[in-house]
Amino acid sequence: MKIRISSIAWFLLFVFSLAPLGQAQETERKVFMKDLPAPVQATVKEVSKGAKLRGLAMETENGKTYYEAELLVKGHSKDVTIDPDGKIVTVEEQVPLASVPAGAKAEILKQAGKSKILLVESITENNVIVAYEAHVKTAGKMSEIKVDPNGNPVK
Numbered sequence: 296m297k298i299r300i301s302s303i304a305w306f307l308l309f310v311f312s313l314a315p316l317g318q319a320q321e322t323e324r325k326v327f328m329k330d331l332p333a334p335v336q337a338t339v340k341e342v343s344k345g346a347k348l349r350g351l352a353m354e355t356e357n358g359k360t361y362y363e364a365e366l367l368v369k370g371h372s373k374d375v376t377i378d379p380d381g382k383i384v385t386v387e388e389q390v391p392l393a394s395v396p397a398g399a400k401a402e403i404l405k406q407a408g409k410s411k412i413l414l415v416e417s418i419t420e421n422n423v424i425v426a427y428e429a430h431v432k433t434a435g436k437m438s439e440i441k442v443d444p445n446g447n448p449v450k
Contacts, residue, residue: 323354323363331362334381339364342375342383372416386419387428395427398446403429406440406448413437 328336328351339351339362347367354361361384366373371389378384392400392415403415410433418426418441426449429440441449 321354321356323352326351326353326362332379332381335362335377335379338377338381338383339375342366346373372414384420387416388419389414390417390427391415392429396444396446399427399442399444400446402442402446402448403427403440406442407431409433410438 328339330353331339331351339348342364343366345368348364349367350365352363352365354363360379362377362379364375364377366375368388373386373388375386376384392403392412395403395415395417403412407429410431413430413432415427415429417424418428424444426441426443431438431440443449
């Protein structure tokens with residue numbers, strides 16, 4: 296008995312075989328403290344003082360490995376990204392919209408329009424806030440608005 300595969304089946308087989316090639320160069324997986332390099336462990340211990348450590352992750356972006364500590368600090372979220380040498384790369388920390396500089400707040404409100412602003416995070420690099428990111432919900436769909444401290448849109 297011969298089995299015939301239709302041209303549609305061949306096409307689908309071909310498309311699905313290519314799927315891994317089009318995936319983003321980013322991966323993330325949960326890890327435990329014991330899995331972290333010693334310098335990263337030291338940094339995690341330092342940044343989590345007075346906070347609840349909710350989780351750890353290892354992520355690879357464009358071939359580079361980073362570690363993320365997810366924290367709960369006085370009722371708000373704080374995510375710290377750390378390089379393998381233990382250096383803090385970025386800090387994303389939930390902040391009240393009222394604490395956002397006027398220009399950034401105005402642009403967030405303008406872009407959000409009638410959407411519901413769920414939370415706002417400051418994004419810090421090298422101890423300087425470089426952006427604010429608002430998580431908004433419109434008609435059941437989630438999206439983000441990202442602006443610099445002056446209110447200029449950030450990609």
